[in-house]
Every structure is written in structure tokens, then in C-alpha cells.
Amino acid sequence: MKTLRLTFESFRFAWQALQSNLLRTILSLLGVTVGIFAIIAVFTVVDSLEASVRQSMNFVGDKVIYVAKWPWAFGGDYPWWKYFNRPSPTLREFQQLQRLLTPENNRGVALFAARGGNTLKAGSNSLEDIALQGVTYEFRQVSDVPVQEGRYFTPQEIDAARNVAVVGYDIAHNLFPNGSAVGKEFRTHGLKYTIIGVMEKEGKKMLDTPSNDTNCLVPLGSFTKIYALSNGGMGGAQGTIGIKGTDADPGLLNLESEVQGAMRNIRGLKPREEDDFALNRPEMLADAISSLFSVIGVAGAVIGSFAILVGGFGIANIMFVSVTERTNIIGIQKSLGAKNYFILAQFLFEAIFLCLIGGAAGLFLVWLITLVPQDAMKITMSMYRIVLGLGLSVLIGVIAGIIPSVKAAMMNPVEAIRSK
Incomplete structure (x- = not known):
């Protein structure tokens, strides 16, 4: 029951902060939105591209071994002269x-x-x-x-x-x-x-x-x-x-x-x-495709992580400002018996809630991309990528909000009440 009350209070404070400082909050959330959009969009496009390439190669079949004159090769020099007279x-x-x-x-x-x-x-x-x-x-x-x-x-x-x-x-x-x-x-x-x-x-x-x-x-x-x-x-x-x-x-x-x-x-x-003779297997092609798209996915994740980093700084900034603005309220809560963990969890949940809003907005933008009709490649966003986007949002909220939350929890109630 206490956990539900704590969660409700945190969401209420976060919503009030969002309403009272709408422009500031939106600008701060924009970094998270762009970061989540960048990473999930890259992953979604790479997943869709890989699926389309694999579908294009489905003519080779599945769980098949092909006995042929020429071996399959992917990249590098191909010693064709060794196989010509086979x-x-x-x-x-x-x-x-x-x-x-x-x-x-x-x-x-x-x-x-x-x-x-x-x-x-x-x-x-x-x-x-x-x-x-x-x-x-x-x-x-x-x-x-x-x-x-x-x-x-x-x-x-x-x-x-x-x-x-x-x-x-x-x-x-x-x-x-x-x-x-x-x-x-x-x-x-x-x-x-x-x-x-x-x-x-x-x-x-x-x-x-x-x-x-x-x-x-x-x-x-x-x-x-x-x-x-x-x-x-x-x-x-x-x-x-x-x-x-x-x-x-x-x-x-x-x-x-x-x-x-x-x-x-x-x-x-x-x-x-x-x-x-050559024994060719579709797995050889699948491994080459997986290696290629793994590199592309990692490169996209690194690029998107910089956008998320900026978003994390924005959330941390708004949380420091929120702690400063509500110092008097923190002092009153502590004087009425609120524990340090309650204050810490209250601000930490607020940071997570704000990041979830930004992350959801980023996922919504990715979903809009999937609605664009494509002939050769159908873009789809999997449930795994949605969970990944929300999980990253929570992680950003925890990292960006932990220091402001600890600062709020460690305040002296007497000094906090006297502040204006």
C-alpha cells in the first residue's frame, strides 16, 4: 500500500512539474525523445533491412546442403582457377x-x-x-x-x-x-x-x-x-x-x-x-548477413547513444531545478515524518516518469515511420524493440535522477523549511 501511495505521489508531482513548467519540461524531454528515436529507429530499420535481405535470399532454402562445382564465397579473393576444371x-x-x-x-x-x-x-x-x-x-x-x-x-x-x-x-x-x-x-x-x-x-x-x-x-x-x-x-x-x-x-x-x-x-x-566438389550451405550466407548487420547495428547504437547522453543531461538539469524549487516542501515532508528513502524514491520516480514520456514520444515517432509504405522493404517495429526503448528510458531516468534525488533526501529539514 505504501509503495502504491509513493508511486502515486511521485507521478502527481511529476505531472504538476510538467504542467507548471511546460515549455522547460518539453525542451528537456526533447533530448530523451530524440535519443530513443535515434537508437530504436536505427535498430528497427536494421532489423527490417536484415529481414528483407534474408527474404530475398530465401531461394537458397533452409536446412539444405548443395553439392555443386563452385563454392560460395563472400568477400575477398576468389580462387576460381582452382574450381574451373571440376x-x-x-x-x-x-x-x-x-x-x-x-x-x-x-x-x-x-x-x-x-x-x-x-x-x-x-x-x-x-x-x-x-x-x-x-x-x-x-x-x-x-x-x-x-x-x-x-x-x-x-x-x-x-x-x-x-x-x-x-x-x-x-x-x-x-x-x-x-x-x-x-x-x-x-x-x-x-x-x-x-x-x-x-x-x-x-x-x-x-x-x-x-x-x-x-x-x-x-x-x-x-x-x-x-x-x-x-x-x-x-x-x-x-x-x-x-x-x-x-x-x-x-x-x-x-x-x-x-x-x-x-x-x-x-x-x-x-x-x-x-x-x-563444393558443399554449400545457406548458413554460410546467414552468418555473413548477421555479421554485416551486427556491425551496422552497433554503429547506429553508438551514434544514438550520444543523443541519449544529451537527453540525460537535460533530465538531470530539470531534476536539480525541481529539487531547488521544492526545497521548502521537502522540509515540510521531513518534519512530518517522511523518511529519506521516501524523498529519494519520490524524485527518482519523477525522473523515470519524465524519461518514459520522452521515450514513448520517441517510440511513437518510430511507429509513424513504419506506416510509410515500402515496396522492397517493409519496416516493422518488434515488441522487443519497444521494450528496449522503454527500458532505456527507465535507465536514463535512474542515472539522470539519482544524484538530484540523493541531494533531496539528504537535506536538513530545518534548513529546507527556512529556504525560499
Whole structure:
């Protein structure tokens, strides 16, 4: 009960100070508002930017190991000459991996290859620079294929290399603007394909990464009618084998070890020979992205901390002034039996309350930013960032108000009453 009364009295004094010295208080709170706005805005934009970049890279899948000719690399020198003469994964290696890998460590193995720059035609409509991707039936187990209308391939269509296709949203709505595209036909490279499915619209991405909207999936056998799978060098289309891991294998360490051993066995590599294939994992990309945005977030926090520092000085100043103006009241309270901790808590709560008002104003400004419509990047403020902003406001209030509060608590009641 005493705590509630103390809190109520502190809030009442803080509100009275806010009303009686409105302009002074607003100017003092402005520093906290700007500081909280700066830090939370930076964190919010960085979080949204990172989420958008990760969404742009979702085409690589999750918990997947890719067996390929070229290893992924991020920054620095890339020794391409070491990998140029490596063979690309083949259909035979894909089939052997399917047989050798244990089902406990994987949820599917798929082979796929892609080439861009294709032109699709349907009547008087045509689309250029379309990605044509040949896949095996298991591709849906490795990568997300969000079919919105129609269906995915059947095993019979894959095995018979039929000329059927699952197309992206933009392809369907540009080639066939009137009505459904399912069951309609288009031509490319002199071949006629029937659309059996249309994928969901992904929309604009933050990065210029492959999008399902302009992607055309066809059976791998049908794809090889147009592009021969290359076994090395730069000619033809280079195949990639994707292996989907399981939740029971954290970090996919067991799967990676098994795939490495199986590929070395398939290619007949001796114990001392280096791998002539690359095992690429999306985690490599995720780690690079996290490291980059961690640096950006720290830099933004350092810049915003200077604004918060200024705000803290402003709150400390207004609290010193408040203690001076209410010295007589402090003396009366002490003469009536108020304890030192009561006076200290009263002014400390007042400082915290004022900082919370400034912090809430800063968070409100950040929330206004999230209302600005964005095509490539949607800005959202998470509950964690809201709690962080309020927590920083409380911390600023404690640091800025502790010295004035101690000064008020240590006053001699007789001298305080005599002051004017």
C-alpha cells in the first residue's frame, strides 16, 4: 500500500512539474525523445533491412546442403582457377546419392539446373529474360514451391520428360492476362509447353535475387532437350544436387559428413586427394548477413547513444531545478515524518516518469515511420524493440535522477523549511 501511495505521489508531482513548467519540461524531454528515436529507429530499420535481405535470399532454402562445382564465397579473393576444371554434379551422381544416403539424415535429394535469358511466347504475348529451371520430382522436398493455382509435377511427368511447366505469377499474368493460365500453352526454343501450375506472387525483393515470379520450372528431362547438362567447363547448364536435412541433425553436421563421404566414394577420390566438389550451405550466407548487420547495428547504437547522453543531461538539469524549487516542501515532508528513502524514491520516480514520456514520444515517432509504405522493404517495429526503448528510458531516468534525488533526501529539514 505504501509503495502504491509513493508511486502515486511521485507521478502527481511529476505531472504538476510538467504542467507548471511546460515549455522547460518539453525542451528537456526533447533530448530523451530524440535519443530513443535515434537508437530504436536505427535498430528497427536494421532489423527490417536484415529481414528483407534474408527474404530475398530465401531461394537458397533452409536446412539444405548443395553439392555443386563452385563454392560460395563472400568477400575477398576468389580462387576460381582452382574450381574451373571440376566436374559438375550429374544425373548418375544424383541417383547414387539417393541410394547411398541414409533416410534418417535427409528428407529428400533433388537435382536441378537453370539457365536465364529465355523468351516465352503465347500468341501475341511474349516475355524475355525468363529463368528456365529443370528439376527432378524431389525438388519440392528441397526447395519451397508455393503452387497457388493448379498442381506440381507428377512422378510420371518427370520420368517421361513431358513438356509441362509450373510458372511464376508474373509469367502467368503477362502471357495470359485474361483468365487462368493453367492448361494454357506457351512456346520456348521451338518447344510447346503446357502450364499445369502457377506459383504464388513473391513481389519485389530487396536484392536482385532469383524470384519465383519470373521462374519457370520444367522436368529435368525436358530441360535437357534445350540445354545439355555440362560435366565441367563453362558449356551447357551446370547441375546442382540439393539435400534437405532433418530437425534431428542440428547444424546438419551428420548430413554434411555423410554427403562428403558419399561424393568422395562416387568420384573415386583417394584419401589424400582434395574434394573436387563444393558443399554449400545457406548458413554460410546467414552468418555473413548477421555479421554485416551486427556491425551496422552497433554503429547506429553508438551514434544514438550520444543523443541519449544529451537527453540525460537535460533530465538531470530539470531534476536539480525541481529539487531547488521544492526545497521548502521537502522540509515540510521531513518534519512530518517522511523518511529519506521516501524523498529519494519520490524524485527518482519523477525522473523515470519524465524519461518514459520522452521515450514513448520517441517510440511513437518510430511507429509513424513504419506506416510509410515500402515496396522492397517493409519496416516493422518488434515488441522487443519497444521494450528496449522503454527500458532505456527507465535507465536514463535512474542515472539522470539519482544524484538530484540523493541531494533531496539528504537535506536538513530545518534548513529546507527556512529556504525560499
